[in-house]
Amino acid sequence: MAELSKKDRMKIPRQDMPVQEPDARVRNFTEVALGFSKEMAQLEAQRCLQCKDASCMEGCPVEVPIPDFVGAVRDGDMAKAVQIMKSKNNLPAICGRVCPQEVQCESRCILGKKGEAVAIGRIERFVGDYELANKTYAVKKGAPTGKKVAVVGTGPAGLTCAVDMGIYGHDVTMFESLHTPGGVLVYGIPEFRLPKAVIGAEIENAANALGIKINSSHIVGRTLFIDELLSEYDAVFLGTGAGLPMFSPIPGINLNGVMSANEFLTRVNLMKGYLFPEFDTPVWVGKKVAVIGAGNVAMDSARCAARLQSLGMGNGGPGSEVHIVYRRSSEEVPARREEVHHAQEEGVIFDFLTNPIEILGDGKGGISAMRCIKMELGEPDQSGRRRPVPIEGSEFDMEVDQVVFALGTNPNPIVFVNAEGLERKRQGTVVANQETGRTTLKGVWAGGDVVTGAATVISAMGAGKRAAADMNEYLKGKTAW
Amino acid sequence: MHENGERIPLTIADYDRKAGTLTMIFQEVGKSTLEMATMKVGDEFKTIVGPLGHPTEVENFGTIICVGGGVGIAPVYPIARELKEAGNHVISIIGARTKDLLLWEDKMRAVSDELIVTTDDGSYGRKDLVTVPLKEILETRKVAKIWAIGPAIMMKFVSATTEPFKVPTIVSLNTIMIDGTGMCGGCRVLMEDGAKFVCVDGPEFDAHKVDWNNLLSRMTFYRDQEQAATARWKESHKCNLDRAVAEGVK
Numbered sequence: 155m156a157e158l159s160k161k162d163r164m165k166i167p168r169q170d171m172p173v174q175e176p177d178a179r180v181r182n183f184t185e186v187a188l189g190f191s192k193e194m195a196q197l198e199a200q201r202c203l204q205c206k207d208a209s210c211m212e213g214c215p216v217e218v219p220i221p222d223f224v225g226a227v228r229d230g231d232m233a234k235a236v237q238i239m240k241s242k243n244n245l246p247a248i249c250g251r252v253c254p255q256e257v258q259c260e261s262r263c264i265l266g267k268k269g270e271a272v273a274i275g276r277i278e279r280f281v282g283d284y285e286l287a288n289k290t291y292a293v294k295k296g297a298p299t300g301k302k303v304a305v306v307g308t309g310p311a312g313l314t315c316a317v318d319m320g321i322y323g324h325d326v327t328m329f330e331s332l333h334t335p336g337g338v339l340v341y342g343i344p345e346f347r348l349p350k351a352v353i354g355a356e357i358e359n360a361a362n363a364l365g366i367k368i369n370s371s372h373i374v375g376r377t378l379f380i381d382e383l384l385s386e387y388d389a390v391f392l393g394t395g396a397g398l399p400m401f402s403p404i405p406g407i408n409l410n411g412v413m414s415a416n417e418f419l420t421r422v423n424l425m426k427g428y429l430f431p432e433f434d435t436p437v438w439v440g441k442k443v444a445v446i447g448a449g450n451v452a453m454d455s456a457r458c459a460a461r462l463q464s465l466g467m468g469n470g471g472p473g474s475e476v477h478i479v480y481r482r483s484s485e486e487v488p489a490r491r492e493e494v495h496h497a498q499e500e501g502v503i504f505d506f507l508t509n510p511i512e513i514l515g516d517g518k519g520g521i522s523a524m525r526c527i528k529m530e531l532g533e534p535d536q537s538g539r540r541r542p543v544p545i546e547g548s549e550f551d552m553e554v555d556q557v558v559f560a561l562g563t564n565p566n567p568i569v570f571v572n573a574e575g576l577e578r579k580r581q582g583t584v585v586a587n588q589e590t591g592r593t594t595l596k597g598v599w600a601g602g603d604v605v606t607g608a609a610t611v612i613s614a615m616g617a618g619k620r621a622a623a624d625m626n627e628y629l630k631g632k633t634a635w
Numbered sequence: 636m637h638e639n640g641e642r643i644p645l646t647i648a649d650y651d652r653k654a655g656t657l658t659m660i661f662q663e664v665g666k667s668t669l670e671m672a673t674m675k676v677g678d679e680f681k682t683i684v685g686p687l688g689h690p691t692e693v694e695n696f697g698t699i700i701c702v703g704g705g706v707g708i709a710p711v712y713p714i715a716r717e718l719k720e721a722g723n724h725v726i727s728i729i730g731a732r733t734k735d736l737l738l739w740e741d742k743m744r745a746v747s748d749e750l751i752v753t754t755d756d757g758s759y760g761r762k763d764l765v766t767v768p769l770k771e772i773l774e775t776r777k778v779a780k781i782w783a784i785g786p787a788i789m790m791k792f793v794s795a796t797t798e799p800f801k802v803p804t805i806v807s808l809n810t811i812m813i814d815g816t817g818m819c820g821g822c823r824v825l826m827e828d829g830a831k832f833v834c835v836d837g838p839e840f841d842a843h844k845v846d847w848n849n850l851l852s853r854m855t856f857y858r859d860q861e862q863a864a865t866a867r868w869k870e871s872h873k874c875n876l877d878r879a880v881a882e883g884v885k
Contacts, residue, residue, distance in 0.1 A: 331816045333642075333682040341818075371684040373816055397818040401830070408825045408849050410856045417819035425641060425813065431867055434641035434667060435813070436860035519852030566817050568835050 158200055168270040169198040176499040181464045183345045183428050186496055187251070195280040199228035201265065202272045209262040210274060215616030218242045220259055220274055227277055233290040235281045240291055244317045244360055245310070245615065247286055247352050250279025252343060253612045254490045286355050293363045296323030301629045304329065304387040306374050309337020310611045311393030311602025313357065314618030320364025322626040327387070329372040332424065337395055339611070341424040342416070344454050375568035380576065384597050389625045391591070392584065393618060396563040396603035402446065406513030411440060411521045415455045415560035422458045428465065439468035440556025444524055446510060447560035448480035453493040455558045456502045469555055476502045477554070481509040481529050481542040507542065511549065513557055523551040562608045569604070583607050591621030596635050599625055636670060637681050643667050644812045644834070647686060648709035660709035660738065666864040687815050688838045695722040696779035700772065701747070702765050702793055703729045704785025708739050710807060711784045716746040724748050728768050734759035765789065766796045773800040781805070783842065787851055794842035804842040808833045810854065825849045
């Protein structure tokens with residue numbers, strides 16, 4: 155592509171990514187965002203000013219050399235772009251799809267100060283997809299060190315740690331509780347946002363290249379234990395995530411039709427319930443669904459529900475509704491902007507400043523309504539966000555037949571059976587050094603949601619990466635415990 | 636069982652560490668169990684994970700009763716065996732709808748000091764529900780603890796039977812589960828002190844603290860889909876005789 159002047163480059167508008175139209179996509183589970191073409195990726199890459207002290211990189215938890223890979227895309231040297239990307243991030247096809255770029259790299263982009271930031275995430279996805287299709291880059295296993303490493307959990311934290319440890323030359327074995335690797339990428343994030351084939355390919359390519367063994371259906375804390383792992387491996391990384399769902403402590407949560415987002419999404423995503431009866435796991439959707447919470451998991455639940463309704467499952471069909479019920483205002487919504495936008499396009503209704511206080515039964519075991527109270531925003535709380543306060547006397551009943559709780563998750567306590575010396579905080583999260591991932595138990599590192607509580611894929615990957623670096627130093631005898 | 640399969644909880648009825656085998660007994664009630672029944676020696680499951688949940692606490696309590704109903708007899712068997720070995724006086728009450736559905740009578744007899752057999756229709760043993768002999772024993776003898784495993788409705792009535800006698804009663808619940816690892820909460824059961832997850836907190840619970848009506852209601856949540864899947868399976872696996880007859884008519 156011909157060299158453009160800075161002025162001309164500034165004139166290029168931020169490129170939109172082609173998407174499936176809302177009317178069509180709400181009737182299927184195939185991917186919504188279709189990805190850049192090569193031309194679009196190159197055009198978007200032209201917009202990058204190639205800053206010397208690129209502040210976008212500061213927004214990336216795994217420190218991808220953003221201007222370099224964007225520059226390579228601009229020049230049409232995709233193999234080089236892949237190489238630069240993979241020097242820091244082994245899962246670009248996944249990150250390009252699920253990272254909240256607007257609060258990370260793109261939020262720091264100079265262009266964003268006066269106009270729109272470079273669409274770094276979309277270019278990243280293009281690079282990731284290019285590599286999956288063309289396989290230009292082979293990660294190489296380092297010279298064998300003779301050290302054995304156990305990585306527990308095959309989600310983003312575990313995968314990143316395992317891949318880096320493989321590159322360092324260690325002998326890596328992964329343990330996964332479910333029958334398929336990928337963790338939250340597989341059971342939580344829906345097919346229409348992150349296709350299973352993309353995850354499967356990323357994991358398979360890395361595992362094959364690095365000789366990583368993946369043992370599925372191994373539940374640490376039940377079928378094997380942390381102390382056992384310590385006796386068999388030189389180092390253990392815990393990336394077991396935050397799998398324990400939270401329910402509001404309100405009456406009626408055990409009625410039929412009340413479920414955790416984990417249950418709803420696991421049925422839909424991991425078990426492919428949307429293809430029932432071709433697949434054996436049933437899933438049910440209400441006529442009027444209330445999803446409690448406004449994070450990415452809430453958006454995923456709401457959008458899955460809208461699709462199941464359009465497909466006529468459960469009580470779905472014409473006239474169905476999905477509501478996001480959130481106790482704060484639109485300003486505080488924690489979900490990725492694109493997901494909120496897509497949900498709105500798909501007809502999801504947002505009820506802000508609304509909090510459920512009771513779920514009412516229909517006398518037959520199911521739900522007739524959800525009693526809510528209106529909220530207003532008061533003084534800022536510990537999180538810095540204005541605290542929602544109930545408005546007295548504002549109770550009202552919302553007619554619903556399904557309630558999905560997407561209020562966040564805590565680490566699953568079963569992991570920690572037979573792990574004496576491994577300290578945890580009150581919410582069950584593991585105490586670990588933020589820089590190194592070291593826990594209070596010698597030989598055990600931890601990172602991702604098991605340390606932070608429910609957070610993002612990329613922050614988990616960052617933690618996996620930092621832990622791997624420290625584990626490597628330790629195993630090579632460069633640092634003591 | 637395969638790529639399209641579902642994850643279902645089954646109780647281990649017996650095991651042999653030397654042979655490396657597990658024994659599980661299941662009744663053909665839905666699509667997955669019907670399909671499992673077609674498996675032949677050498678066939679493989681896509682995946683199996685376990686054992687999950689907490690093991691039974693076994694010690695010498697004195698006189699105890701083990702109640703097993705239908706396929707619930709199988710999982711109560713190893714409990715009775717361990718309790719017997721621990722020195723308890725084991726009274727077992729096993730029941731089934733009809734004689735053909737009664738299993739492991741001999742095995743149960745071998746690990747019990749006393750054994751009572753009932754069938755609902757009187758085709759074998761006493762014509763009674765298991766709760767009738769249970770109540771008779773409780774009225775006349777001192778019992779330290781009771782275990783009951785069977786259909787939810789049977790466990791509910793066992794619980795109601797033993798509660799007035801204030802005898803601690805343990806039930807093993809088998810609610811709807813997906814992952815079995817404490818991740819989804821689909822299996823949750825309402826106890827006096829809040830919701831518990833059967834998969835990781837159980838499967839054994841204090842019967843007198845269980846909200847039985849809620850449990851029974853939750854077990855029916857996917858019944859429409861379960862029945863549809865079962866009917867679909869049966870339709871596509873009509874037996875060869877049926878098919879031959881149908882074709883012969885043409």
